[in-house]
Amino acid sequence: MNYIPNAEGDVKEMLGAIGIGTGDMEELFRIIPPALRPLSFNLPPGSSEFDVEKYLRGLGRKNLTELVYFIGGGFYDHYIPAALDAIVSRSEFYTAYTPYQPEASQGTLQAIYEYQSCICRLTGMEAANASLYDGGTALYEAAMMAIRITGRNKIIMDGGVNPIYRKMMYSYTSNLSIDFSEIPVSHGQSDRGMIDEYLDDSTAAVILQNPNFFGAIDDHSDISEKCHKAGALVIESVYPVSLGLLKTPGEMDADIAVGEGQSLGMPLSFGGPYLGFMAARKKFVRKMPGRIAGATTDGKGRVGYVLTLQTREQHIRREKATSNICSNQALCALRALVYMSLIGKQGFVELARICRDKAEYAGQKLGKIKGVEVKRSAPTFNEFTLKLPGSADKVIGKLLDKGIVAGFPLGRYYADMEDYLLVAVTEKRTEREITMFADALEEALWS
Amino acid sequence: MELIFRRSGPGKEGVRLPARDCPPAGAIDPRYTRTEAAELPGLSEPEVVRHFTRLSRMNFGVDSHFYPLGSCTMKYNPKFLEKIANLECFASLHPLQPQLVKGATLTQGALEVINGLERALCEISGMDEFTTHPMAGAHGELTGVMLIAAYHKSKGERRKYILIPDSGHGTNPASAAIAGYEVRSITTDENGVMDIAEFEKALDREAAGVMLTCPNTLGIFNPRIKEIADMAHEAGALMYYDGANLNAIMGKARPGDLGFDIVHLNIHKTFGTPHGGGGPGAGPVGVKEYLAPFLPVSRVIKGTDGAFALDYDRPFSIGYIAPFYGNFAVLLKAYVYILLLGGEGLRRVSEHAVLNANYLKSRLEHHYDIPYAENCMHEFVISAARQAERGVHAIDIAKALIDRGIHPPTVYFPLNVKEAIMIEPTETESRETLDRFIDVMIELAGLAEKDPAAFREFPKTAPVGRLDEVKAARDMDLCA
Numbered sequence: 001m002n003y004i005p006n007a008e009g010d011v012k013e014m015l016g017a018i019g020i021g022t023g024d025m026e027e028l029f030r031i032i033p034p035a036l037r038p039l040s041f042n043l044p045p046g047s048s049e050f051d052v053e054k055y056l057r058g059l060g061r062k063n064l065t066e067l068v069y070f071i072g073g074g075f076y077d078h079y080i081p082a083a084l085d086a087i088v089s090r091s092e093f094y095t096a097y098t099p100y101q102p103e104a105s106q107g108t109l110q111a112i113y114e115y116q117s118c119i120c121r122l123t124g125m126e127a128a129n130a131s132l133y134d135g136g137t138a139l140y141e142a143a144m145m146a147i148r149i150t151g152r153n154k155i156i157m158d159g160g161v162n163p164i165y166r167k168m169m170y171s172y173t174s175n176l177s178i179d180f181s182e183i184p185v186s187h188g189q190s191d192r193g194m195i196d197e198y199l200d201d202s203t204a205a206v207i208l209q210n211p212n213f214f215g216a217i218d219d220h221s222d223i224s225e226k227c228h229k230a231g232a233l234v235i236e237s238v239y240p241v242s243l244g245l246l247k248t249p250g251e252m253d254a255d256i257a258v259g260e261g262q263s264l265g266m267p268l269s270f271g272g273p274y275l276g277f278m279a280a281r282k283k284f285v286r287k288m289p290g291r292i293a294g295a296t297t298d299g300k301g302r303v304g305y306v307l308t309l310q311t312r313e314q315h316i317r318r319e320k321a322t323s324n325i326c327s328n329q330a331l332c333a334l335r336a337l338v339y340m341s342l343i344g345k346q347g348f349v350e351l352a353r354i355c356r357d358k359a360e361y362a363g364q365k366l367g368k369i370k371g372v373e374v375k376r377s378a379p380t381f382n383e384f385t386l387k388l389p390g391s392a393d394k395v396i397g398k399l400l401d402k403g404i405v406a407g408f409p410l411g412r413y414y415a416d417m418e419d420y421l422l423v424a425v426t427e428k429r430t431e432r433e434i435t436m437f438a439d440a441l442e443e444a445l446w447s
Numbered sequence: 448m449e450l451i452f453r454r455s456g457p458g459k460e461g462v463r464l465p466a467r468d469c470p471p472a473g474a475i476d477p478r479y480t481r482t483e484a485a486e487l488p489g490l491s492e493p494e495v496v497r498h499f500t501r502l503s504r505m506n507f508g509v510d511s512h513f514y515p516l517g518s519c520t521m522k523y524n525p526k527f528l529e530k531i532a533n534l535e536c537f538a539s540l541h542p543l544q545p546q547l548v549k550g551a552t553l554t555q556g557a558l559e560v561i562n563g564l565e566r567a568l569c570e571i572s573g574m575d576e577f578t579t580h581p582m583a584g585a586h587g588e589l590t591g592v593m594l595i596a597a598y599h600k601s602k603g604e605r606r607k608y609i610l611i612p613d614s615g616h617g618t619n620p621a622s623a624a625i626a627g628y629e630v631r632s633i634t635t636d637e638n639g640v641m642d643i644a645e646f647e648k649a650l651d652r653e654a655a656g657v658m659l660t661c662p663n664t665l666g667i668f669n670p671r672i673k674e675i676a677d678m679a680h681e682a683g684a685l686m687y688y689d690g691a692n693l694n695a696i697m698g699k700a701r702p703g704d705l706g707f708d709i710v711h712l713n714i715h716k717t718f719g720t721p722h723g724g725g726g727p728g729a730g731p732v733g734v735k736e737y738l739a740p741f742l743p744v745s746r747v748i749k750g751t752d753g754a755f756a757l758d759y760d761r762p763f764s765i766g767y768i769a770p771f772y773g774n775f776a777v778l779l780k781a782y783v784y785i786l787l788l789g790g791e792g793l794r795r796v797s798e799h800a801v802l803n804a805n806y807l808k809s810r811l812e813h814h815y816d817i818p819y820a821e822n823c824m825h826e827f828v829i830s831a832a833r834q835a836e837r838g839v840h841a842i843d844i845a846k847a848l849i850d851r852g853i854h855p856p857t858v859y860f861p862l863n864v865k866e867a868i869m870i871e872p873t874e875t876e877s878r879e880t881l882d883r884f885i886d887v888m889i890e891l892a893g894l895a896e897k898d899p900a901a902f903r904e905f906p907k908t909a910p911v912g913r914l915d916e917v918k919a920a921r922d923m924d925l926c927a
Contacts, residue, residue: 002788002792002795003522003523003525003875004795004796004799004874004875005875005877006802006803006877011799011802013878014802014803017806017810018802018805018806025798025802028801028805028822029696029699031668032670032696033670035673036670036673038573038699038700039704040570040573041698041701043567043785043789043790044789046788046791046792047787047789048787049527049787052527052783052786053527053530053531056531056560058556059556059557059559059560060534060536060537061536061556062554062555062559063536063553063555064553065535065539065540067553071541075542075770079464081462081492083495083496085533087495087496089529091509091510091511091524092504092506092507092511093503093506093508093723093724094722094723095511095722096506096724097514097516097722097725098519098722098724099725100516101845101846101849101854101855102911103846103910103912103913103914104512104855104909105506105507106448106909106910107502107504107506108506108725110448110450110502111499113450113925113927114451114452114927116925117450117452118487118488119926121487121926122487124481127926130725133582133726133727134769135770136767136770137769164767164770165770167766167767168767168768168769168770170766171743171767172768174765175596175626175627218479219478219479243481243485244484245475246475246480246481247478247479247480247481248481248485251482267776268538268540268541268542269532269537269538269540269775270537270557270772270775270776271769271770271772271774271775272771272773272774272776273774273775273777275727285923291725293925294919294923294924295922295924296914296915296916296918296922296924297914297915298914298915299912300912302911303911304910304914306914306916306919308916308919308920309923314617315616315618315860316617317617317621318617318620319620319630320624321621321624323625324585324618324622324624324625325583326583326584326616326617326618327583327585327726327728329726329727330723330724330726331723332723332726338495340487341451341461341487341488341495341498342461342492342495343464343487344455344459344460344490345457345484345487346458346484347460347461347462347464348484348485348487351464353471354464354465354467356472356475357467357472360473361472379476393547393548394548396547396548397547397548397549400547400548400553405541405544405547408543408547409547412546427464430465430468431469432468434469
């Protein structure tokens, strides 16, 4: 394939205009000495769309995708309305770039402003940025932001924070002198006593997650109060769909709210692209990483939108910037905005209810199986922990043969939890699929 | 345009949710619930579609406008890439699936895509191993600097500085700083490349690495690049290649052969994937063999039986830098792009990108100052210094271009050129488009002579005129 419009005649004339009379393209590269030419460049020849599609559909068939997902772990199988794909397929959106020239980018900029507004309304926070790469990098950026705001260097992390995010946090900070403590959850929820014990006047932030990785929900208002007394910030990582029902980070008096936005209209796509959202108190906005859109006016008083507070950013501040981030995940943020617009105010509450109702129903069904126990020390939203009478891996293997992904084995990230399975239920799971899951689990365990 | 919230009303719905085919659960203890529903928009589907369609028409994009934004490589995005990335067999795949027992066997196709792309990127860049995890160019830079730190640590050293020319992208020093390094900025010499004498002075045993773009942001290829790499290696520092400008040299030179140890590639620049209004992109990182043990977990490995698996047991790894395997859908599009074009096609991409840039440069050089006369590669920088004397600045020319249906080039970058206008046409623009751009630029140079005051009104045809950025930063109206 070839996306080059220059015809042979044009090429010759253009070379002539440059002063290359030989018509030899190679002349354009004469500054590269022969000794620096490629030692090899062995790539296969190009192909037609038809042939590439055939090859890739063949690869696609090696993925098992007709599965019924009861797996979540922070990444959920939600329905994506058709209108969403139609809107984001408009090339005026997807073939544009970062809106450096606001007059030529009002579409993108207003969409970012509306996205920021929706994130604030959803999380109960005052100011949001234009998005970050994913929930994990958003959490790391939030921790760095808290360190900048407080001038302190100790971070306390709840053991209920997604273990993958905790690993990411350690990777990013391994060359910095940050003092981390991890507090295991107690009876399903954040361990107040332990957090109290670790909280002191060098603590920059306490990082919490709601619902936590085990699915348990909590009200962290009391932790916020204690943190603020100690001069520390509270960072709350949240699952946006749960905010249809659950108490918001704002209501819990958190200082920074972050989360993975995949469930707001992003396909699972084997891990990305997703988006990380971030919102905070307005007084902290100058310490925030990433792009931020703001409203302003032109000379005639017409309202328009620009990227604002750019003096925080790398293209101006270089090594003194609040973050190295350049692009946001603009098209993913647009997806999230369109998703929230289509589902709507009432729909979002309803969606959260359906997810929870189905999860509760699944919990009841699964809990009736001999030897299976649903951990109920704390209330849950749409994900819960099952204790099995044996290895979770074994069960997962058996159910995969029936086309069911039973959940995520907690033993992978938590010691002594080999027998625990994390089960998620979204609005896409039907009563029939839940019954099928329960029957298959029973059979896997007892026949 | 009116905000989406203004059109909202109770009782409207955009989507009917799947049926609730099970009994309702009991209420949640109210101490765990929000007091009021979030004030999200409430609209019917046709209203949502119309709102966003109208918004889209307030944007310039590559499909509708020439977009010569320097250093961003705004090339055409083949439609076929979107088609493949949307295939259910890839789009519906849960990322935790391969971590389950037998899981890798269920995702062989996706793992093969990652492996295939890694192999292709190695051959294109001359590196030995690639990780697909970094989710953007700047994210790749951060990963690269973390690799530099891990390497020195493994030798029991802790070095202090990263050396970066003053023409480098702002992300370079920012990435070095957040990874824990101090930055030494090196000046540019009269030929538009890093000053070697200054470099030599700054290069000592405390230098951990050197971050370079080649060709650099002035569009100039440094023929002494290998010499610089040898000097850096002699001092024990690693060479980092910022791949933002790879579109200039595919098949003509490879960072790995030029002496670089680590590279990141901007998938959304060189490999045809859309920029999305500012992401998502992807910034895979390649390294020489001796740095491979430090790459992030996980790694896709190919067993002796030909089956792919994920390896998490990497004791020297810098750890997790992404939750999974990177922006997979973007990576898949890049793989498709490489398969479509093949080696010869990629070589042609660079030839025509460089041809188009040189053609523009040669036609504009009598009308604008060109600070570095050297033959350029895929992009070049002109200066509006001459026009600025008449009161017409780079930004004024940018706004005038908007009225003429052309997205402005990058302005005021690189920082070492006054009134910089950085132009990158890419290979996917026709000579007709380039000629029109030349005509417009010449017209504007003339207008700057004749009637500089006219520029103050531009843009006139956009949905808004010049916006008050000071007011935006002062009022901080960031959400409705």
